[in-house]
Amino acid sequence: MRHRTLYSIALLQCCIFLTSGTRFALSAESKNTTSSRPNVLFIAIDDLNDWEGCMGGHPQAQTPNIDKLAKRGTLFTNAHCQAPLCNSSRTSLMTGLRPSTTGVYSLQPWFRTMDKFKKHVTLPQQFKAAGYTTLTTGKIYHGGYPPSKERKAEYDKWGPGAGVGVRPKEKIVETPMGNHPLVDWGTFPHKDEDKGDWKVASWAVEQLESPPEEPFFMSVGFFLPHVPCYATQKWFDLYPEDELILPDVPLDDRADVPEFSWYLYWYLPEVRLSWLKAQNQWKALVRAYLASVSFVDSQVGRVLDALEASGKADNTIVVLWSDHGWHLGEKNITGKNTLWHESTRVPLIFAGPGIQSDVVCQQPAELLDMFPTLIDLCDLSKRNDLDGHSLLPQLKDHAAKRKWPAITTHNPGNHSVVTDRWRYIHYADGSEELYDINADPDEFQNLATNIKHLSVKEELQKWYPRNDAAPAPGSKSRLLIKDGDQWLWEGEPIIESQLIR
Ligand SMILES: [Ca+2]
Ligand SMILES: [Ca+2]
Numbered sequence: 119m120r121h122r123t124l125y126s127i128a129l130l131q132c133c134i135f136l137t138s139g140t141r142f143a144l145s146a147e148s149k150n151t152t153s154s155r156p157n158v159l160f161i162a163i164d165d166l167n168d169w170e171g172c173m174g175g176h177p178q179a180q181t182p183n184i185d186k187l188a189k190r191g192t193l194f195t196n197a198h199c200q201a202p203l204c205n206s207s208r209t210s211l212m213t214g215l216r217p218s219t220t221g222v223y224s225l226q227p228w229f230r231t232m233d234k235f236k237k238h239v240t241l242p243q244q245f246k247a248a249g250y251t252t253l254t255t256g257k258i259y260h261g262g263y264p265p266s267k268e269r270k271a272e273y274d275k276w277g278p279g280a281g282v283g284v285r286p287k288e289k290i291v292e293t294p295m296g297n298h299p300l301v302d303w304g305t306f307p308h309k310d311e312d313k314g315d316w317k318v319a320s321w322a323v324e325q326l327e328s329p330p331e332e333p334f335f336m337s338v339g340f341f342l343p344h345v346p347c348y349a350t351q352k353w354f355d356l357y358p359e360d361e362l363i364l365p366d367v368p369l370d371d372r373a374d375v376p377e378f379s380w381y382l383y384w385y386l387p388e389v390r391l392s393w394l395k396a397q398n399q400w401k402a403l404v405r406a407y408l409a410s411v412s413f414v415d416s417q418v419g420r421v422l423d424a425l426e427a428s429g430k431a432d433n434t435i436v437v438l439w440s441d442h443g444w445h446l447g448e449k450n451i452t453g454k455n456t457l458w459h460e461s462t463r464v465p466l467i468f469a470g471p472g473i474q475s476d477v478v479c480q481q482p483a484e485l486l487d488m489f490p491t492l493i494d495l496c497d498l499s500k501r502n503d504l505d506g507h508s509l510l511p512q513l514k515d516h517a518a519k520r521k522w523p524a525i526t527t528h529n530p531g532n533h534s535v536v537t538d539r540w541r542y543i544h545y546a547d548g549s550e551e552l553y554d555i556n557a558d559p560d561e562f563q564n565l566a567t568n569i570k571h572l573s574v575k576e577e578l579q580k581w582y583p584r585n586d587a588a589p590a591p592g593s594k595s596r597l598l599i600k601d602g603d604q605w606l607w608e609g610e611p612i613i614e615s616q617l618i619r
Contacts (some may be wrong), residue, residue: 132442137515155472155496156433160337161418164257164280165454166342168445168463169260169411175463179361180356180412184465187438189476191469192513194367195485197440198524198536202454202461203596205260206528212240212259214504217527218583220590224529227592228263238503241435242273245335248498251432253325256280256318256339265535273337274564275330277321280341281314285348290425291399295618298387300428302346303406304368305354310413313348315340319417326424332433333496338421343410343444345388353409362408363399366560367391370544372450374564376494376549376590379449380617381598382528384607388453404446435470435495439485448560450619455596457534457543458561462526468495473513481512482536529598530586535578542578544602550575 168175172194174189200210201217207216209229210220215222220235229235242252255277264272280298289297290304310316322338325446342349369392394400418438425431445451445460454461466483469475472495487505493500494510511518524532531546542562543551552566552575565571589597598607 119436144265151262155248155250155333157430158250158335158496159421159434159436160241160258160335161421161436161438161553162208162256162337162339163414163438163440163465164339164341165341165442165444166414166440167412167446167460169408170415170465170466170506173465174465176363176365176408178357178361179408181415183415183422184438184467184586187418187422187436187469188465188467188478189306191436191467191473191475192477192479194466194481194483194509194512196342196480196524196528196536196538197439197464197485198462198534199440199464199468199485200526202442202528204441205263210483211439211441212242212374213238214233214241214486214501214506215585216486216505216525216583218530218533218586219588222591223527224589224593224597225589226597227262227264228259228268230264230268231592232590238575239501241492242335243271243483243499244493244501245496246274248496249333251275251330251332251334252336253277253330253334254337254339255321256315256337257340258337259320259343269441271470276507277325278314278317280318280339280347282341282346282456283316284308284315289346289543291386292347293389294393295385295389296387298597299388299445300345301387303348303403305349305351305406308348308350310350310352310416313413315342315344315414315417319420322421322524323424326421326428326430329428329430332430334534340414342414347406347410349406349409349413349513351412353413354405356412357405357408359401359405362405364404365399367450368562370446373609375449375551376545376547378545378549379551380546380619381547381605381612382532383453383596384457384459384598385449385618386453386493386596388451388455389562390619391447391450394447394452400447403452407444407446413448431470431514433471435468435473435492437468437488437492439488440464441485455528457526457528458554460532461561462536468509468513470495474516477516479509479512479516480538481518482522482524482538483509483512483520483579484524496507496553507533518617523578524531525581525583527583527586530596532591533582535581537578540574540578542575544579544582548600 170181257280286306490508553561
């Protein structure tokens, strides 16, 4: 009995008391190898742009919990998604492959329907193979994926899925282009506890209160501030309407932007700025988005507090990310689906053992870098079949230079390349944009036609993916392709005269 007690103490204190017996030492050593691997808490937030205090995207954004996590770790301020859309972005970061590698550009398909990716080992699968317990709740893969009978192959344990939770009896705002049920915003009498994200956080808190077998990899995916941007009144009260600051949108900002950029969001339920202004809804939407961001921040806080209370925080790597950003009027639109910073720039935070704290890394980073980074941090088997690059050098030294830019792709042949100085966009019709993101972080002045930047463009073009995979079978929603001389939006010919600006 005494021997057993000593054995436990030895394990707990990382072998300090390991002095006697070969068998004891050996078994303790192998146990120690496993137990020394850190846990991972992988927190996703849907459609969250850079409107957090720590990212500075909106001067009034209140996100104390995300900011606190950033202080505890390394915040990447120049991180970008690989696709500005849920399914394609999430498929990319979970597989570690670019959209131009998989052909997943749209809201379909589930990537396992493609033969060549049936056996591809995803991020949670690699953790499971290394002996981790894997758990998930909320939105990690795109809605409805994986199909329920395939779930066990992706994670061991499943909590509640993503959901809006309680909704008003009718939409609060009637919106154009189809009055989509999800495109809505505002407040109505309800409780925070009735929201989908509350339930997701509660499940994660419960797991941490009686922690799963270690090491564990737990994903927690929040749905807000994805539309509908519903929050209770207390979150709206953080942002009084008469003090609200709207995004800066110069009236002529699109004058130097290629017309082709409209093709990327040709006809969508997300409203245009012209409609928001005409209906006097711009402030209402900005306010509802900010309220939703602050609510979801509070749910992130519940989970992080539970991690702290569990005593596991010192041996848990926390990663927080958003799948892509969201426009709130900039470039005259709302929503995602663009190659500008409002769509591509996302918060990305790593905190925990082996990670520099209270630092900001300004080097370009990609969401698909999370996969190889976590392999390094948790000492899993190296992979040579992933498109990303480990951020470990930047987590040890935030000033470490990174040679790779951040690339975002939306539909075949449309790419954006971001370095620490430039954003270069090249569309499938050959048109282009170039922004000096240091001098012009809002990306107002397109420098692509300026002859003096020719060599910059040539240099950045070299980074474009060599292969633009054809759209995966089953692709449809938000798909833009060319058929002969005709551009097709979701399978229908684009007719220029029908553009809704
Ligand atoms: Ca999303
Ligand atoms: Ca402009």
